[in-house]
Structure formats: C-alpha cells, structure tokens
Amino acid sequence: MNRSESDSPTAKSVSLDTAGTAMPPSSSKPSRAAVGAVFGAGVAQGIALVTFPAAGAIFTSTQHYGLSSTQYGMLFVPQAIMAIISSLLGPTLARSLGAKNVFLAGMLANLLSMGLLIASQFLIANHTAAYAVLLLATTCMGLAFGLTVPVINTCAAAFFPKTADRALLTLNTLLGLGTALAPAFVAVFVGLGFWWGLPVLVAVLCAGLLVFAMPLSISAGSPTDDKTSGGLPTAFPAFAAAALLYGICETMNGNWASILMSGALSNTTATASLSLTLFWGAVTGGRLLFASIDRWMPERLVFKILPAIICAAFLLVPLIPAGNPLAGLALFALAGLGCSAMLPLIISFGQKSMPTIAASVAGLLIAFYQLGYGLAAFGVGPLENMASLSLNHIFAATAVPAIGLAILAALLSRKN
Numbered sequence: 001m002n003r004s005e006s007d008s009p010t011a012k013s014v015s016l017d018t019a020g021t022a023m024p025p026s027s028s029k030p031s032r033a034a035v036g037a038v039f040g041a042g043v044a045q046g047i048a049l050v051t052f053p054a055a056g057a058i059f060t061s062t063q064h065y066g067l068s069s070t071q072y073g074m075l076f077v078p079q080a081i082m083a084i085i086s087s088l089l090g091p092t093l094a095r096s097l098g099a100k101n102v103f104l105a106g107m108l109a110n111l112l113s114m115g116l117l118i119a120s121q122f123l124i125a126n127h128t129a130a131y132a133v134l135l136l137a138t139t140c141m142g143l144a145f146g147l148t149v150p151v152i153n154t155c156a157a158a159f160f161p162k163t164a165d166r167a168l169l170t171l172n173t174l175l176g177l178g179t180a181l182a183p184a185f186v187a188v189f190v191g192l193g194f195w196w197g198l199p200v201l202v203a204v205l206c207a208g209l210l211v212f213a214m215p216l217s218i219s220a221g222s223p224t225d226d227k228t229s230g231g232l233p234t235a236f237p238a239f240a241a242a243a244l245l246y247g248i249c250e251t252m253n254g255n256w257a258s259i260l261m262s263g264a265l266s267n268t269t270a271t272a273s274l275s276l277t278l279f280w281g282a283v284t285g286g287r288l289l290f291a292s293i294d295r296w297m298p299e300r301l302v303f304k305i306l307p308a309i310i311c312a313a314f315l316l317v318p319l320i321p322a323g324n325p326l327a328g329l330a331l332f333a334l335a336g337l338g339c340s341a342m343l344p345l346i347i348s349f350g351q352k353s354m355p356t357i358a359a360s361v362a363g364l365l366i367a368f369y370q371l372g373y374g375l376a377a378f379g380v381g382p383l384e385n386m387a388s389l390s391l392n393h394i395f396a397a398t399a400v401p402a403i404g405l406a407i408l409a410a411l412l413s414r415k416n
Helices: 032-054 056-060 069-074 075-097 099-123 127-159 163-194 198-214 234-262 271-294 299-319 325-339 344-351 354-385 391-397 399-414
Strands: none
Touching: 032 056, 032 099, 032 127, 032 198, 032 234, 032 271, 056 069, 056 234, 056 271, 069 075, 069 234, 069 354, 075 099, 075 127, 075 354, 099 127, 099 198, 163 198, 163 271, 163 344, 198 234, 234 271, 234 299, 234 325, 234 344, 234 354, 234 391, 234 399, 299 325, 299 344, 299 391, 299 399, 325 344, 325 399, 344 354, 344 399, 354 391, 391 399
C-alpha cells in the first residue's frame, strides 16, 4: 500500500524494499524467468512462514507432539530472533554477495526448515528430541524469512522501477496468498491422514525454485546509503513502538487462532485451520481493498480506523460461545481486515517522516515488528501458567496493545 511521495512524472524514481534498502532503478530489463522466480518465491515464502502456526493444533495435540502452550510459544522465539538478525544484515549481505546468492540462501534455509519439520515427525516418541528438532526448524525459518522477504521486495522494485509501488503490492499480495493457503493445505492433509504433507509440499516448491533460479540473472542494482550519520530522528521511537504493538496484535491472531478455536472454543482441527485461512485471507484482501479505494478513503483515515477494528475483534473473543464455529470464523476474518494494511502504512509513513534514514527505516521497523512477534508468540504460555489466565481472556487483554496502537496511529497520521 505504499505510495510514492510524488506523483509527478519527472520525480526521481527510487524504490524501497521491506528490508529498508533504497534501490535505484535497475539498468537492465529482467528476464521473465527471473521475474517468475522472484514472485513465485513470494507465494512459497508465505506458505512456509505460516506452516508452523497452521500446524499449531497438531503440535499441541496429545495424539501428536503434546506440546504445552509455553513449549509451543517457545518455538517462535528463535524464529523471531533469527529473523531480526538476518533482516538487519540482509542489505549488507546483498551488497557483498549479490541479490541472487541471498535469494538462493533464503530458499535453502526454507528447504532445511521444512526438512527438519518432516524429520521431527519420526521422533514424536522421544519428546525431547522431537522438540529440539522443531526448535532448529523454526530457527531456520527465521533465517529464511529475514533473507528472502527483503531481497525479493528489493528485486521486485528494481525490476519495475516505473511502477515499483504496484510491483511491491503484487508481490506482497502473493506472499499474503501463501499465508492464507498454508492452513487450508493443513486442513486438506489432516483430512487425508498425513498433516506433514504441507512441509513436503513447501520443500518441493523451494527445491524447485532453487534449481530454477540457479542459472538466472537476478539483480537488484546497487543500494544507496543514508544521507545522515547523526543518529535516529526524534520520530523513530513512536514508529518503532507502533511496529512492536502491531507485531503483538498480528501474532496473537496468526499464531494462536487455531489453538483458541480447537481448544477453548472446542472446534475441530479443520475448523481451526479454516479460521487461520480466513485471517490471512482477510489480511491479503484488505490490502487490495484499501489500495483500490485510496481515492475515496485516504491512507491517513485507514491508518486510524484499522486499530479500532483490531481492538474490537480482541474484545469480542470472550463473547464467542464454545462450539460455535461460524462466530469464531467471522471474528478472525474481522481481525484480518483490521491487520491488513497496518504494517505497510507504518513503514510508508515512517519513510516519509524520516527521509534522512529512508534506506534503513523499513528494516529497523520490521525488526521491532519481529520483536512484537516474539513477545506474543512466547508470552501466552507464561501468562496462562503464572497468571492463571485462559487463552480467550488473554486475547481480550490484547486489546490494550491495540488501544496503544490506535493512539500512536492517530498521532502519527497527523504528521503525514
């Protein structure tokens, strides 16, 4: 949903990737195969990223891994840490190794993550060994996310410098499509009797992209440097706080929706997977919706409205009766709509408000988003055990970060 700061045809074209690297237009036209590899990687990475949350009901089921809420949440801590580190190092690696090698490394990390997840299936009888392999798998997933997502955004913008915003929107829509497909695939494979069919499918996709991309020329031009060495602008803490709070709100839905639906709300595993599909589907659809109606609903207004929708969704969770799947599905679709455009707008407004560090803004904000991701992914288990809170009440309590996000959105939108 990012928009260029100037609509003038004479304005200098500079594209921005989600790793925070400002990229000049590519000097050579990319091949169709290179474009296909980059945009195909968006779908594959989206599916891979949500594979672990989509299998949440499997991980916590006593018939499979039997993880506690704390153990399940701990799975995503190394993922968040590795994603933060690799996303911050991504631009440096791209400069030294080249975009193509970073792309291949990201696909290889995805492949390794899925391989470890598949291997863990054969170690279920040994709880400790299976859990250790799962932690290694999520660590590799964090590395894959931090390497792949920045570089494919960089390449997409450099491939189409005259329509960079549209290219990035298309790529991130495809990534969102992948996140919506993962829980749907889990439901299908669970119905067929082998849930691990999803990591097998993702492994095949990533292996195919590796082989397909190796002979291609995939370049993203030369990154430009920031124009200041005087430290972070005064506006940065507010944007960082918004990214962190959003990360908490999104992760509560993205990582715990299926657990809530299958546990506290007593729905089937298939229904739990469907709730996650609807959440990520609404995230993707919302991005397209708000991008298409920006003439009638300005971005500033969208930025202020969406946190209220997120807050309302959290407050409604305790009101959902157990065994009522339709109410739960509708609720997570509403939450997905609320989350849809928030992160792109936080990054977009941040870049406009802090032009002196435009090349680093997005990467830094994504690091704070990942910090919020880690807090929400891990924090639920300790809250359940130490504070004796039920999961549905923890969802309701997450309205507090959503309110904080609403306040920050109202303040930051005035500056844009």
